[in-house]
Amino acid sequence: MSRTVFTGGTVYDGTTSLPAVGDVVVEDGRVVEVGTDLDGDEAVDCTGAYVSPGFFDCHVHVTMERPNVLQTIATPFSLQFYLAAANLKKTLDVGITTVRDAGGADQGVKEAVSRGLIPGPRMQIAIIMLSQTGGHGDDWEICGAPAPFFVPHPGRPSGVVDGPLEVRRRVRELIRAGADVIKVATTGGVLSPRDDPRHPHFRDDEIAEMVAEATAAGLHVMAHAQGAGGIKAALRNGVRSIEHGIFLDDEAIDMMLQRGAWLVPTLHAPRAVLAAADEGMPLPQAVVDKARSVSDAHRDSVRRAHEAGVRIAMGTDCGVGLHGTNLDELELMTGTGMSPLEALHATTGSAAELLDVAQDRGTLAPGRRADLVVVDGDPGDVTGLAGRVRAVYLDGVRVGGREA
Template identity: 35%
Template sequence: MIQRAVAACFALSSFAAFAAPTTLHCGALVDVRTLSVVRERTIVVDAKRIVRIDAGYTPAEGAIDLKGHTCMPGLIDLHIHFGSEFTPASYTEATRLNPPDYAIRSVVYAEKTLLAGFTSARDLGASPGVSVALRNAINEGRIKGPRLQVAGGVGTTGSHGDPTNGLRADLMGHPGPERGIVSGPDQARNVVRQRYKEGFDLIKIATTGGVLSLGKSGDAPMLIDAELMAITTTAKDYGMPVTCHAHGTEGMKRAIRAGVQTIEHGTYMDDEAMELMKKHGTWYIPTISAGRFVAEKAKVPGFFPEVVRVKAAAIGPLIQGTFAKAYKAGVKIAFGTDQGVAPHGENAREFEYMVEGGMPPLEAIRAATLYGATVMGLEKDLGTLEPGKIADIVAVPGDPVKEIAVMSRVSFVMKDGVRYK
């Protein structure tokens, strides 16, 4: 009996090893390195990698017909919150939902994101344990979702990351390092080490206030230089990039000088901040989608608490304009939406906002492919359609150069050589 079982397992593994490659016939293919579109290409995928790209349509039994579609690398969103999706009930839900509730929601939102063509992403903040568990479950093949890198937060009292902002005094308490809230370099250093121990891939800080948190300022600086240096140097020792939420200029400049990898939002970015970003090689993740969403909802009576509505009305409309200035100034820009503010699965609307802001369509696609992979440190395997790369491939019906809105109508999704749509 054991011999028969072993023989059966060997036969199955042999079949997997010699399974026929998958062939895609693409009407057009986006080359994000040269910012060009080439016509009539065949992509051959064996196991999880691209083995060949041929000119023309190479005959193959069972070839997937995408002749009316444009193929491109799997898309990458560098700023998502998978555990939630913003509604007027979000503030009251925070007082009654537990991490398992958010974990269940994250499973739904992760699959929506994958089917929208985003095969890789960064989760930049979730309830305790949720994002690590989500990433692990996706990696193990238990649920469907993008390949994830997840961030653990480090913040200061009253900052955008303080979970007790806006609570009444007896509930507010004095959260400390056990909740990621630090005072001074030593506590900051220790929380980074704890986040590494907990299994996070990167560190998320907020050097200014935020829009949706219940603190009154959206742009005041929130971390001092000594704390920032403790965070970035310790994170570097542990191999963890640091991403920084920042709206105000002073907090942004402190973070850039301290060596963060990315600035998220960047609303009040000025010329000096842009020059600092270019000098230090800092990436800008605009999240125009979040700005547009909160600006629209600020006009809806009762959608936000008043302390939030004021900030949303002031900050939200500015992000697209900041993006336009940063693009013209030559700041490095990669794609990120802050979905979880705006609805999950609608990530691709960011492409439309980027094009409205002056970025050509192919550059916007590069920001969400090659540049996204570069920020994640995965450019050797992802971000372009080339032989040897992991087969993350998406397709849209039509020509995104002529109509960028087709990016929201993804018709084909392959991740790791597996077809999901």
Template identity: 40%
Template sequence: MGYGRAAAVGAGGFWPKTYLHCGRLLDVRSGKLLSQQTIVVEKDRIVAVQSGYTAAGGPQDKVVNLENRTVLPGLIDCHVHMLSHPGKGSSMNQFTMNPADYAYRAIGDAQLTLRAGFTTVRDMGGEGGVNISLRNAINRNQVEGPRIFTAGDAISATGGHMDEADGLSREQMAHYGQPANIANGPDQCRQAVREQFKRGADVIKIASTGGVLDLSKDGSGPQYSEEEIRAVVETARDLGMKVACHAHGAEGIKRAVRAGVVSIEHGTLMDDECRKLMKQKGTWYVPTIVAGKSVADSARIAGYFAPAVVSKALSIGPLIQANCGRAYKAGVKIAFGTDAGVYRHGVNALEFGYMKDAGMPAIETIRAATVYAADLLGETPNLGTLEAGKYADIVAFEGDPLQDISAMMRPRFVMKAGVTYRKE
């Protein structure tokens, strides 16, 4: 477990402070490594960042020695599935697992994610509202995990990527009926958004094309009209929510971007017209390279996926990395996201190396998981940089990730909202 909750209020009503002595502090905005800095934390916020090593000011204050570490803002993964867990035959889980089973398993994966340095995640859809309950339990300090912004149940067309009845027998299809996340036509799309808002979602996720891990025949064809997507976007906007869009094929991407979604997830088959349109509209791209590589590797294991999945995983999975490089060169805004849950939780930082190999400078991959990700979430006042007023989400690594990006796989200190969860 962690290292305790926020310190109790001291004598006279003053809160004790924590002074973090940082040997190297990365200013993600400028890209500069600042030496010998002190971050001052009070309750759940950063109250100052000072040059030199500042001594503790009061008897209840404490000092954390990070003088041999590189210190960064807490990392943000903009595409995870906290209730998903990879494994051979995992498509059968919907028939064998109860909501409580998902919840207990997710607690462990949430802890792994947090200890890996990811203090915030955007959960892109799960089962039965359990992801919303997990978010709430973490917010109440009942379990440990990253700060979660969740889509609740992702919205899909009939036969689309999030239609759990895809590929089943007619009897099983009848059993599923018309779930609240399945919507066709503008009116049903508006209702589906309102339903997720009512249930407590923070963000809306839709699928404008098919996917790799569903049982549909095609992962690239468009599945929503531009009119349907616009109905989702406008309704979500009225409710103060942003819309993320799962999309592989180019036509589904273009419809979603024109309709005003905030981000394209995966974007595997985007063409030059997609990239130009995304840059023009300011649409974010969340590549999820590690997931593409993972599913392609798993597809080569006999029986790991259903036959309908194997061909899609082998053809689509390997394309994401090169597409990320093309998008970066074209000036498309890129935020960090991994699709954790498709691969195992806790190794999210593998994405940094894959992004760098795609042609992104190391500092840009880190910005994608900090300041850029905070912008995508609409959380710039709270997250993404080490500045006074921000949440005290602070991580420290062994080594210099600007020189060796694999250092992002070696977190040695993790603090979220002023509470230490890892210290080595």
């Protein structure tokens, strides 16, 4: 097979090591060498740019974009799958080569990407978020009718469950349907108008049942968790990642450190809600008020978690906001005190560890999959990243970016 050398630029290897001038050689879809003065049969000129492992977004919803109840009611059921195809392409074009879909995408969407029927990043899927009755994923409206963002269908069961026995069965159904991760809402949220992000949802026995069933199948559990009580309940029972983490307290941060859990901040999400409201989207006032109220606490929680040494992986909740804006999250992370290098690591090597694919991708080292992104400018600058993505590669083949 021919050897392709990415040369003339800087190499960021996906770790916390400082970027350095160098070359990356790819052969047969894998990285075979990283160093200086390397050669190949073909060359990709990276002058004025840096080569990085492909980026990860550990929290997206590709079957929706800026949802609201009126839009949900007026949207044909099958349109979500065509939207997913468009959203996956937008995501790939900004250098995101791996995503974890946190609810919405089913096995068919994932299979369409893996078979090459549609372009997109590699996917892990949660299928649906588990929610208690009246919780963040219960789409019952005060008129007495449900208006779900994710209508149940054969590949995506309802996520509303109560009690350990119901939980056990639903987790098994999700595993049967192809889930790569189990997602649970252990608190209320912002987009659900009739619950409070600070209130804990599900009791310990229910969360423990989810984790036990997932563990038996070799899977992890991710928790939508915003209030401290629900965060700690998730951590007590073995959840691997805390999504959002808006109201972390010192005890919760200590528990994350003790248990080696990750924080996926999604700083992008409440800002996306406010941007949509400012543009005139018909969102309930309760949703807008909650998005405004959490922003400062959210930023402070991420800052304190980072200072304490909590592991962080990049996630955006894109779908709540616009797909293709994923890389805005890195600049938001630096606003909490993370350095640009730490933000890049959260988006590459750390994210790969969270998703259990670090032996396959997420860093530039011999044997790793050649999912690469070439970005104009310096890795010490994470502003305006989406517009600086020159080219995106999966298995060494260019699939996206400005020049695709």
